[in-house]
Amino acid sequence: MKILFYDAKEYDKEAFNKQIKNYSDLEIEYMESDLRINTVRYAKGFQAVCGFVNSDFSRIVLEALRGNGVELILLRCAGFNNVDLKAADELGMTVLRVPGYSPETVAEHAMTLAMASNRHIHKAYIKVRENNFSVVGLTGISFYNKTAGIVGTGKIGAAMCRICKGFGMRVIAYDIYQNPDLDFVEYVDMDTLLRESDLISLHCPLNDESYHMINKESISKMKDGVVLVNTSRGALIDTEDLIKGIREYKFHSVGLDVYEEESENVYENRSTEILQHSVVSRLLSFPNVIVTSHQAFLTYEALESISTTTLENAKSFIDGNVMENNQVTYNK
Ligand code: NAI
Numbered sequence: 001m002k003i004l005f006y007d008a009k010e011y012d013k014e015a016f017n018k019q020i021k022n023y024s025d026l027e028i029e030y031m032e033s034d035l036r037i038n039t040v041r042y043a044k045g046f047q048a049v050c051g052f053v054n055s056d057f058s059r060i061v062l063e064a065l066r067g068n069g070v071e072l073i074l075l076r077c078a079g080f081n082n083v084d085l086k087a088a089d090e091l092g093m094t095v096l097r098v099p100g101y102s103p104e105t106v107a108e109h110a111m112t113l114a115m116a117s118n119r120h121i122h123k124a125y126i127k128v129r130e131n132n133f134s135v136v137g138l139t140g141i142s143f144y145n146k147t148a149g150i151v152g153t154g155k156i157g158a159a160m161c162r163i164c165k166g167f168g169m170r171v172i173a174y175d176i177y178q179n180p181d182l183d184f185v186e187y188v189d190m191d192t193l194l195r196e197s198d199l200i201s202l203h204c205p206l207n208d209e210s211y212h213m214i215n216k217e218s219i220s221k222m223k224d225g226v227v228l229v230n231t232s233r234g235a236l237i238d239t240e241d242l243i244k245g246i247r248e249y250k251f252h253s254v255g256l257d258v259y260e261e262e263s264e265n266v267y268e269n270r271s272t273e274i275l276q277h278s279v280v281s282r283l284l285s286f287p288n289v290i291v292t293s294h295q296a297f298l299t300y301e302a303l304e305s306i307s308t309t310t311l312e313n314a315k316s317f318i319d320g321n322v323m324e325n326n327q328v329t330y331n332k
Contacts, residue, residue, distance in 0.1 A: 063087070102305050107203075141252060147169065149197025243282055
């Protein structure tokens with residue numbers, strides 16, 4: 001099977017090249033560009049394409065891929081909100097993903113954002129480099145004995161619950177299903193979580209119900225001085241409402257690994273360009289906000305797990321026994 005690998009970065013190539021030797025039936029060709037309607041044509045002659053979080057798997061792109069003979073979509077990530085599953089189903093295309101690769105990797109980044117923004121590490125780093133050893137303006141809050149509110153307690157949320165417990169925090173959570181492994185977590189409704197949490201960390205997928213779950217109304221229910229972290233998907237938060245909340249001093253700090261309108265930026269070096277969208281610049285104008293570029297997944301351990309599972313997914317498709325857990329299908 002020939003796989004066209006879109007949006008290939010050095011770290012992807014390194015991780016996949018280590019594993020591909022073990023799969024004599026598979027061949028990868030790497031492409032730097034991501035999947036867009038104008039890069040579909042390169043997939044001609046490939047049975048599978050491999051994409052990432054910002055690859056465009058909309059209906060029009062899927063139709064063009066299918067027209068080029070592509071049958072299999074390999075997502076080298078957990079989220080699949082960028083795939084039109086109805087279109088994939090109608091076109092008879094199989095979509096396989098990597099549901100859980102090192103959830104601790106993502107949760108550790110969530111806590112990194114929480115701590116770094118809370119303790120102003122981004123400011124302190126620059127100050128000291130400028131020989132400014134004043135600590136005025138760098139006061140943080142101790143998480144010990146505070147309440148962490150975790151939204152979504154699947155694999156990553158559960159890891160975040162354990163980290164917060166390790167910090168000596170009371171851990172409360174909201175999820176549509178309760179995770180039986182988390183006996184130290186108190187499940188509450190969303191309003192209680194918003195009202196009682198000192199740290200709120202989002203770990204649920206983006207779907208119709210969760211879209212803009214953090215908005216003007218939910219922000220107004222939060223404690224003043226809350227720390228908000230999002231490592232899940234940008235559109236869980238209504239950015240305009242978040243910006244308004246930050247301006248009204250609602251948040252002690254905010255850490256975002258994902259944000260709306262990120263797709264043009266993520267993984268691109270745009271340092272010499274004049275950016276036309278103002279979301280990032282506006283967010284970065286606030287001293288209590290840290291933004292990272294969708295890097296929560298990026299550890300050696302996670303890359304190894306992603307490459308192994310993605311290649312296993314491709315092999316299972318050839319063998320005709322795809323793992324149900326790794327397949328995403330349209331719910332009719
Ligand atoms: P998971 O499927 O194991 O857990 C998701 C949990 O969210 C489930 O328990 C589910 O019941 C719950 N949930 C679904 N809808 C909800 C709602 N409306 N309100 C509250 N809870 C809801 O997923 P996992 O592996 O923990 O990943 C979570 C998300 O993290 C992914 O959907 C993905 O968007 C994001 N992610 C981000 C990465 C990054 O690099 N920033 C890397 C990997 C995942």
